Amino acid sequence: MLGQEIKKLVIYTIFLAIIILPMLGFTGGAEFQAERAFLVFGIGVALLVLNLIVKVIRSHRPPPDHDKPSLPERIGDRLHRIPKIFTLGPLLLAAGTFPLVANNYMIDVGITCLIYVCLGLGLNIVVGLCGLLDLGYIAFYAVGAYSYSLLNLTYGFSFWAALPIGVVLGMICGCIIGYPTLKMRGDYLAIVTLGFGEIIRLVLNNWDDLTAGPNGLFGMKRPPLYYPTIEDGGLDMVTYYLTSLPGLFYFILVIAILIIIGVNRLDKSRIGRAWIAIREDEVAAELSGVPTTWLKLLAYAMGAGFASVAGAFFAAKLSYVNPNFFLFMESCIVLSIVVLGGIGSIPGIIIAGFILIAVPEVFRELEAFRMLAFGAIMTTMMIIRPEGLIPASRKKREFHRQRDEAERGPQ
Amino acid sequence: MNQDYGDNILTLEDVHTYYENIHALKGITCTVPKGSIVCLIGANGAGKTTTLLTISGVERARRGRILFEGQNIETLPPEKIAALGIAQSPEGRQIFSRMSVMENLEMGAYLRKDKEGIQQDMEWVFSLFPVLKDRYRQKGGTLSGGEQQMLAIGRALMQQPKLLLLDEPSLGLAPKIIERIFETIQEINKNGMTIFLVEQNAHMALTTSDIGYVMETGRIVLEDDASALLENKEVQKAYLGE
Amino acid sequence: MDFSAFILQQMVNALFLGSIYALIALGYTMVYGIIELINFAHGELFTAGAFIGVIVLSGLQQIGWVETHFVLTLFIVFGLAMAYVAVLGVALEHVAYRPLRNASRLSALLSALGMSIFLSNGMMLSQGVSDRAYPQVFGLESIDFFGAMISHSQVFIILLAFVLMVGLQFFVHRTRLGKAMRATAQNRTIARMLGINIDQTIRITFMIGPALGAAAGVMVGLYYGAVRFDMGFIFMIKAFAAAILGGIGSIPGAVLGGLIIGGIEVAWAAFLPSAWKDVTTFTVLILVLYLKPSGLLGESEADLRV
Amino acid sequence: MTEMVLKNVSKRFGGLKAVSDLDMTVPEGRILSLIGPNGAGKTTVFNMVTGVYPPTRGEIHYNGTRLNRLKSSTIVSHGIARTFQNIRLFGSMTVLENVQVGMHCRTKSGPVRALLKTPFERKEEEAITEKTMELLDFFGLADKYNEYASNLPYGDQRLLEIARANASSPKLLLLDEPAAGMNPIETEALMDLILKLRDTGLTIFLVEHDMKLVMGISEQIVVLDHGQKIAEGAPKDIQRNEKVIEAYLGSGAKAEKKAG
Amino acid sequence: MKKLALLTLSLVLALGIGTAAGKELKIGTLSPLTGPYAQDGTDIKQGVITAVDAFSPVKGFDNVEVLPGDSACDGGKATMAANKLINSGVDVVVGAYCSSATEPAQIPLMDAGVVQITPGSTAERLTHKGYDHFFRMPPRDDVQAWSTVEFLTKKQGVKTIALIDDKQTYTAGLTENIRKFAEDNGNLEIVAHEHITPGDSDFTAVLTKLKRISPDVIYMAVYQPEGSKMIQQARKLDVDATFMTEDAVFHPKFLEVAGSAAEGVYLTFAKAPETPERKAFEEMYKKKWNVDSIGSYAYYAYDAAMVALKAAEKCGCTDAETLSKTIRGTTWEGVSGEIKFDEKGDRELAHIIWVVKDNQFVPYWDPITGKDL
Numbered sequence A: 001m002l003g004q005e006i007k008k009l010v011i012y013t014i015f016l017a018i019i020i021l022p023m024l025g026f027t028g029g030a031e032f033q034a035e036r037a038f039l040v041f042g043i044g045v046a047l048l049v050l051n052l053i054v055k056v057i058r059s060h061r062p063p064p065d066h067d068k069p070s071l072p073e074r075i076g077d078r079l080h081r082i083p084k085i086f087t088l089g090p091l092l093l094a095a096g097t098f099p100l101v102a103n104n105y106m107i108d109v110g111i112t113c114l115i116y117v118c119l120g121l122g123l124n125i126v127v128g129l130c131g132l133l134d135l136g137y138i139a140f141y142a143v144g145a146y147s148y149s150l151l152n153l154t155y156g157f158s159f160w161a162a163l164p165i166g167v168v169l170g171m172i173c174g175c176i177i178g179y180p181t182l183k184m185r186g187d188y189l190a191i192v193t194l195g196f197g198e199i200i201r202l203v204l205n206n207w208d209d210l211t212a213g214p215n216g217l218f219g220m221k222r223p224p225l226y227y228p229t230i231e232d233g234g235l236d237m238v239t240y241y242l243t244s245l246p247g248l249f250y251f252i253l254v255i256a257i258l259i260i261i262g263v264n265r266l267d268k269s270r271i272g273r274a275w276i277a278i279r280e281d282e283v284a285a286e287l288s289g290v291p292t293t294w295l296k297l298l299a300y301a302m303g304a305g306f307a308s309v310a311g312a313f314f315a316a317k318l319s320y321v322n323p324n325f326f327l328f329m330e331s332c333i334v335l336s337i338v339v340l341g342g343i344g345s346i347p348g349i350i351i352a353g354f355i356l357i358a359v360p361e362v363f364r365e366l367e368a369f370r371m372l373a374f375g376a377i378m379t380t381m382m383i384i385r386p387e388g389l390i391p392a393s394r395k396k397r398e399f400h401r402q403r404d405e406a407e408r409g410p411q
Numbered sequence B: 001m002n003q004d005y006g007d008n009i010l011t012l013e014d015v016h017t018y019y020e021n022i023h024a025l026k027g028i029t030c031t032v033p034k035g036s037i038v039c040l041i042g043a044n045g046a047g048k049t050t051t052l053l054t055i056s057g058v059e060r061a062r063r064g065r066i067l068f069e070g071q072n073i074e075t076l077p078p079e080k081i082a083a084l085g086i087a088q089s090p091e092g093r094q095i096f097s098r099m100s101v102m103e104n105l106e107m108g109a110y111l112r113k114d115k116e117g118i119q120q121d122m123e124w125v126f127s128l129f130p131v132l133k134d135r136y137r138q139k140g141g142t143l144s145g146g147e148q149q150m151l152a153i154g155r156a157l158m159q160q161p162k163l164l165l166l167d168e169p170s171l172g173l174a175p176k177i178i179e180r181i182f183e184t185i186q187e188i189n190k191n192g193m194t195i196f197l198v199e200q201n202a203h204m205a206l207t208t209s210d211i212g213y214v215m216e217t218g219r220i221v222l223e224d225d226a227s228a229l230l231e232n233k234e235v236q237k238a239y240l241g242e
Numbered sequence C: 001m002d003f004s005a006f007i008l009q010q011m012v013n014a015l016f017l018g019s020i021y022a023l024i025a026l027g028y029t030m031v032y033g034i035i036e037l038i039n040f041a042h043g044e045l046f047t048a049g050a051f052i053g054v055i056v057l058s059g060l061q062q063i064g065w066v067e068t069h070f071v072l073t074l075f076i077v078f079g080l081a082m083a084y085v086a087v088l089g090v091a092l093e094h095v096a097y098r099p100l101r102n103a104s105r106l107s108a109l110l111s112a113l114g115m116s117i118f119l120s121n122g123m124m125l126s127q128g129v130s131d132r133a134y135p136q137v138f139g140l141e142s143i144d145f146f147g148a149m150i151s152h153s154q155v156f157i158i159l160l161a162f163v164l165m166v167g168l169q170f171f172v173h174r175t176r177l178g179k180a181m182r183a184t185a186q187n188r189t190i191a192r193m194l195g196i197n198i199d200q201t202i203r204i205t206f207m208i209g210p211a212l213g214a215a216a217g218v219m220v221g222l223y224y225g226a227v228r229f230d231m232g233f234i235f236m237i238k239a240f241a242a243a244i245l246g247g248i249g250s251i252p253g254a255v256l257g258g259l260i261i262g263g264i265e266v267a268w269a270a271f272l273p274s275a276w277k278d279v280t281t282f283t284v285l286i287l288v289l290y291l292k293p294s295g296l297l298g299e300s301e302a303d304l305r306v
Numbered sequence D: 001m002t003e004m005v006l007k008n009v010s011k012r013f014g015g016l017k018a019v020s021d022l023d024m025t026v027p028e029g030r031i032l033s034l035i036g037p038n039g040a041g042k043t044t045v046f047n048m049v050t051g052v053y054p055p056t057r058g059e060i061h062y063n064g065t066r067l068n069r070l071k072s073s074t075i076v077s078h079g080i081a082r083t084f085q086n087i088r089l090f091g092s093m094t095v096l097e098n099v100q101v102g103m104h105c106r107t108k109s110g111p112v113r114a115l116l117k118t119p120f121e122r123k124e125e126e127a128i129t130e131k132t133m134e135l136l137d138f139f140g141l142a143d144k145y146n147e148y149a150s151n152l153p154y155g156d157q158r159l160l161e162i163a164r165a166n167a168s169s170p171k172l173l174l175l176d177e178p179a180a181g182m183n184p185i186e187t188e189a190l191m192d193l194i195l196k197l198r199d200t201g202l203t204i205f206l207v208e209h210d211m212k213l214v215m216g217i218s219e220q221i222v223v224l225d226h227g228q229k230i231a232e233g234a235p236k237d238i239q240r241n242e243k244v245i246e247a248y249l250g251s252g253a254k255a256e257k258k259a260g
Numbered sequence E: 001m002k003k004l005a006l007l008t009l010s011l012v013l014a015l016g017i018g019t020a021a022g023k024e025l026k027i028g029t030l031s032p033l034t035g036p037y038a039q040d041g042t043d044i045k046q047g048v049i050t051a052v053d054a055f056s057p058v059k060g061f062d063n064v065e066v067l068p069g070d071s072a073c074d075g076g077k078a079t080m081a082a083n084k085l086i087n088s089g090v091d092v093v094v095g096a097y098c099s100s101a102t103e104p105a106q107i108p109l110m111d112a113g114v115v116q117i118t119p120g121s122t123a124e125r126l127t128h129k130g131y132d133h134f135f136r137m138p139p140r141d142d143v144q145a146w147s148t149v150e151f152l153t154k155k156q157g158v159k160t161i162a163l164i165d166d167k168q169t170y171t172a173g174l175t176e177n178i179r180k181f182a183e184d185n186g187n188l189e190i191v192a193h194e195h196i197t198p199g200d201s202d203f204t205a206v207l208t209k210l211k212r213i214s215p216d217v218i219y220m221a222v223y224q225p226e227g228s229k230m231i232q233q234a235r236k237l238d239v240d241a242t243f244m245t246e247d248a249v250f251h252p253k254f255l256e257v258a259g260s261a262a263e264g265v266y267l268t269f270a271k272a273p274e275t276p277e278r279k280a281f282e283e284m285y286k287k288k289w290n291v292d293s294i295g296s297y298a299y300y301a302y303d304a305a306m307v308a309l310k311a312a313e314k315c316g317c318t319d320a321e322t323l324s325k326t327i328r329g330t331t332w333e334g335v336s337g338e339i340k341f342d343e344k345g346d347r348e349l350a351h352i353i354w355v356v357k358d359n360q361f362v363p364y365w366d367p368i369t370g371k372d373l
Helices: A002-025 A034-060 A071-081 A084-101 A104-129 A138-155 A159-181 A186-206 A245-268 A270-280 A282-287 A292-318 A328-341 A346-362 A368-384 A398-408 B048-056 B078-084 B101-108 B115-128 B130-134 B145-158 B175-190 B202-208 B226-231 B233-239 C003-035 C042-062 C070-100 C105-127 C152-174 C176-186 C188-193 C198-224 C232-246 C251-271 C274-291 D042-049 D072-077 D095-102 D111-116 D119-139 D154-167 D184-199 D211-217 D235-240 D242-259 E002-016 E038-055 E075-087 E099-111 E141-156 E169-185 E204-213 E224-236 E252-262 E276-289 E296-315 E320-329
Strands: A224-231 A234-241 B008-019 B022-033 B037-042 B061-068 B086-089 B163-167 B194-199 B211-216 B219-225 C142-145 C148-151 D004-013 D016-026 D031-035 D057-062 D080-082 D172-176 D203-207 D220-225 D228-233 E024-031 E063-070 E092-095 E115-118 E134-136 E160-165 E189-195 E217-221 E242-245 E266-270 E332-334 E337-339 E351-357 E360-366
Touching (some): A002 C070, A084 A245, A104 A270, A104 A346, A186 C274, A245 A292, A270 A282, A270 A292, A292 E075, B008 B194, B022 B061, B022 B194, B048 B061, B048 B194, B078 C188, B086 B145, B115 B130, B130 B145, B145 B175, B211 B226, B219 B226, B226 B233, C003 C042, C003 C152, C003 C176, C003 E204, C042 C105, C042 C198, C042 C232, C070 C198, C148 C152, C176 C188, C232 C251, C232 C274, C274 E204, D004 D042, D016 D042, D031 D042, D031 D184, D042 D203, D095 D154, D111 D119, D119 D154, D154 D172, D184 D211, D211 D235, D220 D242, D228 D235, D228 D242, E024 E075, E024 E099, E038 E063, E038 E092, E038 E296, E092 E296, E115 E296, E115 E320, E134 E320, E141 E217, E141 E266, E160 E169, E189 E204, E217 E224, E224 E242, E266 E360, E296 E332
Parallel strands (some): B037 B211, E115 E134, E242 E266
Antiparallel strands (some): A224 A234, B008 B022, C142 C148, D004 D016, D220 D228, E332 E337
16 A cells, blocks of 8 residues: 555656656756756645655545535535525625625625626526536626627616616527537537637627727716605606715625526526426436427526626626627636536535635735636646535425325324 | 356355445345356346446446456456456447447457467457458448447457356347357357356346346346256246246 | 739648647547547647747757757657657646546536646746747748748648648557557447556547647747747637537547638638638537537437437 | 327438338327337337437327427427336436426426516416325325435336326326336336326337236237337237247247247 | 635635735736736836835835736726725826726726826827826827828838737727828828737738738737737748837847847837936846846836836825826936826827847837937
8 A cells, every 4th residue: 555655656756857847947048947946846746745644644544434425415415404594694694794894895806706606697507507518608798798888888778778688688699609509519519609709709809880899898887776856846866876886786786686586496497497307318308398499598598698687787887898808718717616616506606606706816916826726726626526515406395294294184 | 056067267245236326236146157158137127237247347346255266356447357358248239339340359359469369269250240251341330230239249259258248149139140149159158168148038048058047126036057947937927928 | 922822822821720720639639539528728738848849949959959950859859848748648637637537527627627727827937928939940931832932840840740640540540559549439338348448548648639739839839939828728729629620539520620720710811801710710610510510520429319 | 089100100220220111000098018129129119209300201190290300398298208218317306306397398487487486487386396296196206205316216216207207297108118127016016007097098108028017918019020010919919929929029938838 | 604604704804904004105006917918917017116126215105015916907807906906005006008907997096096107008098088197108009100100101101001900909099090190191001901819820811911912011010929920920921011010019029039030120119218227227127037138018117106106205195186296297207218297197208110120129210300210
């Protein structure tokens, strides 16, 4: 056992040396920059040794009990058992009071987190519930952002008037993307959705007359609220534009909560069940009477609709949009949120959105190291927990048991 | 049990196999004497294929021991087990559909280095299944079901195994060809190869074999000489369609 | 420049670009074929190859070998770059992909994405944020071929790419190891039953695929004159598209796909508004896949059995 | 008369002729079995009838509707439901939900109703649950409604598949080897269940290898071999049919019969 | 849930750190430190740090702190970074680099009363919004376009020009302005306008297309990485035209990568004064950052920080109102030339034409005086 591990260690060390030393040593001229290269190499070797020690210690412990559920499973199980009021209440309270105690930067990060949570929830319908890979999801976000911007700038539509139009446009785009992919398998879907995402971005960038191309659009109004006042003896509606960050935070918080409720309702509905059936076994679903074509298109459309809402808010908040905000990398981040959170799991997505957007912010000073760690952690997370942080579990329905008991009662 | 055979080439002792949570094999114990033909019959889903896959190391036994020529193999990976001399012709014509017939047979001889021996065995397989010779350039996927079945058996024979595991060799074949296949099986056996056979066609299997095992939902419920099983009323009722 | 020379020149341009895409796409297709994983980090492996190429080439230039032993220099540069990336590929497989071999596709995809981000930022931190210049060992001279200008480096690179592609096709179809790779790709379980060590086979695939990518990286460096930490991304997308267009898993498909993508790009930029070049590439890709969902040379799963 | 008629139906896969020129009728309210050796094309017939793929040639009619080019889900809504040879449940869904999915084509609430949780949607959901529990009671799975389908024992999974198929309120139920993997006792229970289902007015179309089951409950049997119908008739006639014995029941059965 | 609460708390605390008191001057930088423009972004950060090192201590202040922010050239990230700087109490922000980041970052910065000096964004509209505390170091797009057209028509006397841009805010703005000035001028005909994709390496198709049209001048409105590759390919294709490009290519890397292919390429860039200050800066910068060459945006960033520091010292203040007035009311000496801001916050700085000769950038012609240099 130990001998084998040490042999492995030697091999890994050689690999590490081959990989690290040239890449870090020869950074400019022909001179070998030994100091840095060996420092990183040393860290790498230290990690390997540490890994070896952990392994050896572990091998002396009794093997894990297979029948016992793993820790995250137990946590998940317990989470489901806690009455909702005890988990949601404090969470809502925390979210509600957050802008009162936080500074603008934190609120801004909070807003960004919530935007990504909305996006994650939308993509969750496509990837999580329906099981379709989508690498171009950010395009719908762009559609939402640009529809509001254009409608507001060109025709003076208010946020509320533009929002439904944007959502419908987003849903139409969703169907356009969805249609040719209906027959495709996972990996072909990947490139086609990626391609569509790029196409939409490039169209936004190249259609100068409409979108102002790479200059972007600016000067959109913030989302307005209307409230009645009594002026000159008559009832009047006053328009109040949400310009402050706390105001915007509450606004997106409400949107996020609505989307959470919406996705949750869909998830539990007849439609949601059909989606999950498609994810589990498309052929069996079709043969159980689920019209898979229509439902897959619907999944794309609904996902796109939610992204459009987030996009419209984003444009209104920033007052500026540019095609470069909607790069492929953004799609990847949203997808990461969904997968990392646990495919199909709503609380998982909320937590993952938080982790992937807010936590890297804390380490922003580290610049490239931050992204280095981001990549490494992403891979590590997937290896340790391929099912995501909080794997989705179909909720057990306690209410039926009560019903059954009631029925059995008189017997 | 019949004592005419040599030592047991394969012994399974209380083997348990799981598919995730499903307890597929619930303690299989059986032996395969050297030089014999042993068959395992039972309904669809009884665990026959799982037994073969567990022997080949594709499925892991969670409990129990598997001895091949006295050596424990239950922890070995499939490729090591293959190298020890166990070949399997899997269920459902699992040939390499994008490789030619020739290449499929060559893959069977993957572990062998003796070029001449390979050539000879290939001729032998072609003589057993002449139709394969006519189609040796064709891609495996373009063969008909029966031809694919022959190719799968031929590929396993190319491994020159000591123990040949056959999973439903009669699957989807016309009666004439089935008879031909079972004749071939006996012929191979006469050359000294031990054969462990899984079949739904219980009659055919029992008439060919020396020893028979009957499986039901993950357990072996009956074992006897094949001829005795043929006479067994319960077997007749359940598996021979009366 | 008359029209025929113009067309000829554009054809050369397309052939060159297409060959590069094809070479990268081969790496994708091989890895995909064997473990059905889109190796997102392939672009970074390609870039790493280009970096090692420039490191070795600069070193050899310093000791004057470029002038004295030109051919040997190229051999060493390509050899070391490919060897390095092969090691990197194996390490990548071991660390990031092997543990996820039986997990869901999405998890593996995300793991690959994580590695892509990791490697790209790792190279940025080690090799800097700006271009690293490749020594121009081929110079700027071109051959006048019926009015089309073909540079020395282009001739060399197209030839080398061709040799590598043919070599790969030979390896995969004629050698024992190559056949084992194909067998593993088609049915891992059966391959193991026949005694094929699939871990080893997959490892070898992860050496060859990335090594081809590395060769493409050095070629890109030699011809375009520079390498940068993030240059893998665009090539990755195009090569990915090429691999899928040709039918992922198929070696001739990847070559065909690469040449087609290169051809479309050049043809569109040559005759039509160049800003829409990439839109066209993706549109064609989507149309082809819509009409032929398994790609041009991909095996279709016509026999759908329930 | 709601019967299913197959006229001259053929199916080719590349060079392989899976089914050729099959003519048959599935009469209403009866139990009809399709038997034959593995690979004879039985499942292919099921797949064509349920729209997994269209026949290469020929016509399939049900209740006056031509099914040839219809989508599977549409065929289900016409009242034809099926189970699968290799169980295909939605593993990560509960027993309850599996059956609820089967009810999809008999319910209406769309996404908007679900989002707004309209009274209609609520009522429909209640009705779905109600009906599902009734079905589960019928199949004896009611106390397992909350289990994940993948955690059920094999026999229960088979039952659940039938329950799911039944949830779409079919008139014709196609069962693809329902007894596969069941022990004799379970098979016995299954036979009772099938008869019970038939008594509710369902037509049963069955593919099965278990001769005890086939001979025990079928009112009519069609035998396929190499994609061709070689015999048709009542169980008694089939058992005596030389061609059938040759192709399927095996020469052993023949020998036995002679001996007997 | 407990874990979640803990995580929230720790995050909130972590985000909150960075607010300290004391009489100090805080300068934030906002530039892309990650992503494809990380090079220019790093140059900007380093330029500012060099300035602070060179000028400290500032009279009247206990301490000067530099807070680098990463805009990543992305609107959302830029506002987040800007808000973070605001919360850290910055008085001056040097940045951002991409117009697509400067524009959204302007809003919170101006609202919060922070002086912003951009070392890189040249889109005209940034200074046309009526912000009092916004300044710009480099010349605007239209100034550069004007210089280019002046040079081509007056000095070179060319008739036809082909434009290539990579469809980004900066490059597209530039070609748009060249089009405008060429049309006004009337003597310069635009015979083609091509676009490439940022990050691409192969431009042979477009260059071959232009070779066939054979314009007198090919104008490359691209960034340095694409510029270096494009000129090499043009030489290999034997394209017979004068090549001209702009300040984003004016970077030592261009010479290093393009090598001999760069010979004879004309560029627009601000005139470099031959002052001892500039020499001193260059020496200091090279030593401090261990580099052989200096990216062009480092000069502007250095000047921006210098102006801020000197103004703060002069007025002894940090409030945006007074600080802006001081900056605007004074003429400063900078390493990029004399710095004097107009009402809008733009500098009265013109470009001169440079040419690559013997792998060096050499001043060539001054469009304002119309004389050779």
